[in-house]
Amino acid sequence: MTQTQQSREERLAAKLRENLRRRKVQARAITVTGDSAPSSESGDKNDSENESGGLPKPAPES
Template structure:
């Protein structure tokens, strides 16, 4: 007798949005990984202000 479709609950809406977001992020990650694997697109590593060192040298470290 109720021909109107049931409105999804808040929990169902959030679950659907999370699934959609996960799919989008996975496809973005696959696209980025595919770009990284492409031949001929290598770039020189960035040395940055510290000359490529991840951490600055601290006195007392050897």
């Protein structure tokens, strides 16, 4: 590996570590404050989509 490739990979690794730390802090803050996660503007998104972001299941017919 050349010196520039190594330094680029070191910079990328440092950015990844920084991002991971930031996300952990955010996750802890959300956990501490409870389930007061920011909601979408419409507020109805959870009604039309499940947690995985897919389509809702149709109601069972009886």
